[in-house]
Amino acid sequence: MEETPDAETESSDPVDADRDCLCPLGGVMELLSRRYAMQLVCVVGAIGPARYGDIEETFGSVSSSTLSTRLDELVTAGILSREQYAEIPPRVEYELTETGEELGEHLEPLLEWAEEIDADDVSVAQE
Amino acid sequence: MEETPDAETESSDPVDADRDCLCPLGGVMELLSRRYAMQLVCVVGAIGPARYGDIEETFGSVSSSTLSTRLDELVTAGILSREQYAEIPPRVEYELTETGEELGEHLEPLLEWAEEIDADDVSVAQE
DNA sequence: ATTTATACTGCCGAGTCCGAAGTATAGAAC
DNA sequence: GTTCTATACTTCGGACTCGGCAGTATAAAT
Numbered sequence: 001m002e003e004t005p006d007a008e009t010e011s012s013d014p015v016d017a018d019r020d021c022l023c024p025l026g027g028v029m030e031l032l033s034r035r036y037a038m039q040l041v042c043v044v045g046a047i048g049p050a051r052y053g054d055i056e057e058t059f060g061s062v063s064s065s066t067l068s069t070r071l072d073e074l075v076t077a078g079i080l081s082r083e084q085y086a087e088i089p090p091r092v093e094y095e096l097t098e099t100g101e102e103l104g105e106h107l108e109p110l111l112e113w114a115e116e117i118d119a120d121d122v123s124v125a126q127e
Numbered sequence: 128m129e130e131t132p133d134a135e136t137e138s139s140d141p142v143d144a145d146r147d148c149l150c151p152l153g154g155v156m157e158l159l160s161r162r163y164a165m166q167l168v169c170v171v172g173a174i175g176p177a178r179y180g181d182i183e184e185t186f187g188s189v190s191s192s193t194l195s196t197r198l199d200e201l202v203t204a205g206i207l208s209r210e211q212y213a214e215i216p217p218r219v220e221y222e223l224t225e226t227g228e229e230l231g232e233h234l235e236p237l238l239e240w241a242e243e244i245d246a247d248d249v250s251v252a253q254e
Numbered sequence: 255a256t257t258t259a260t261a262c263t264g265c266c267g268a269g270t271c272c273g274a275a276g277t278a279t280a281g282a283a284c
Numbered sequence: 285g286t287t288c289t290a291t292a293c294t295t296c297g298g299a300c301t302c303g304g305c306a307g308t309a310t311a312a313a314t
Contacts, residue, residue: 023165023166023169023170023238023242024166024238024241024242024245025163025166025186025188026245027241027244027245028241028244028245029165029166029238029241029245030162032165032241033159033160033161033162033163033164033165034160034270034271035157035160035270035271036152036160037160038150038156038159038160039150039151039152039156042150043150051291051292052291052292052293053290053291053292056292059152061152062272063271063272063273063274064273064274064292064293064294065271065272065273065293065294065295066270066271066272067293068292068293068294069270069271084292087280087291088278088279088280088281088290088291089279089280089281089289089290089291089292090278090279090290090291090292090293091291091292092291092292092293099244102240103237103240106236106237106240107237109233110230110233110234110237111150111151111156113229113230113233114151114155114156114159115150115151117154117155117226118151118153118154118155118156161301162301162302178260178261179260179261179262180259180260180261183261188303189303190302190303190304190305191261191262191263191303191304191305192262192263192264192265192302192303192304192305193301193302193303194262195261195262195263196301196302211261214260215259215260215309215310215311215312216258216259216260216261216310216311216312217259217260217261217262217309217310218260218261219260219261219262
């Protein structure tokens with residue numbers, strides 16, 4: 001997507017490079033801020049072409065309605081692709097698109113960090 | 128859900144490093160999945176010691192009740208620190224903790240990517 | 255006495271999420 | 285021919301979360 005241009009025009013001060021537009025509120029971020037969205041991208045990225053049932057099983061604690069909504073949203077956003085096979089019983093496979101792969105690469109270190117932090121001991125709201 | 132579905136030995140994938148524990152559902156991730164949480168971490172990281180009003184202004188579109196809740200959660204989770212000065216009118220400053228800084232480093236590339244994607248053209252639900 | 259400024263909290267209606275149950279289909283079992 | 289099975293979802297009611305606006309506390313300035 002982003003061709004890295006010749007890195008000669010970049011300022012030597014990276015701190016205020018993105019001062020004006022710090023954080024996108026709408027678009028993809030709004031989607032990723034919904035429950036399980038980030039984990040969903042990672043899971044699909046990890047188990048390759050994933051069927052609905054596999055995903056549901058991997059999570060264990062997500063309701064099918066929410067999972068279905070989340071999948072829909074990610075497909076619409078172009079992050080996941082959905083392939084439906086004309087078989088009975090039906091078979092549907094979800095996979096990361098190219099965009100989704102990019103996203104996954106950014107998400108993975110975050111989730112790994114979160115895992116570690118949780119494993120250690122943060123005083124995360126236990127109330 | 129107690130039985131361990133052990134991985135098929137037939138799969139010849141090299142990417143099984145973290146197959147067993149793909150994505151943390153609770154803890155920090157649940158917090159970050161709430162609205163504006165990730166952006167909030169970035170904003171506080173960017174504008175240094177940030178006052179409530181500054182943050183509210185930077186976002187523009189967040190309700191004060193939600194912002195306040197989110198700040199509380201992040202402070203409780205040890206991601207933000209809150210310093211209150213005994214002045215009138217009151218002054219409160221939020222800052223990233225060490226943990227928060229770590230998180231911010233993982234978050235920044237993600238948000239930058241999201242910005243680009245949004246700027247380009249994803250068919251994100253615009254309905 | 256009233257105004258001003260800051261950092262919130264409280265309330266209510268609207269939107270989002272959860273769990274369980276239901277839907278559609280065709281082949282297999284009886 | 286009727287029932288059973290399996291998959292990938294919907295649909296429903298209720299619970300939780302969010303947004304917008306109004307209100308609170310304080311002391312100095314007017």
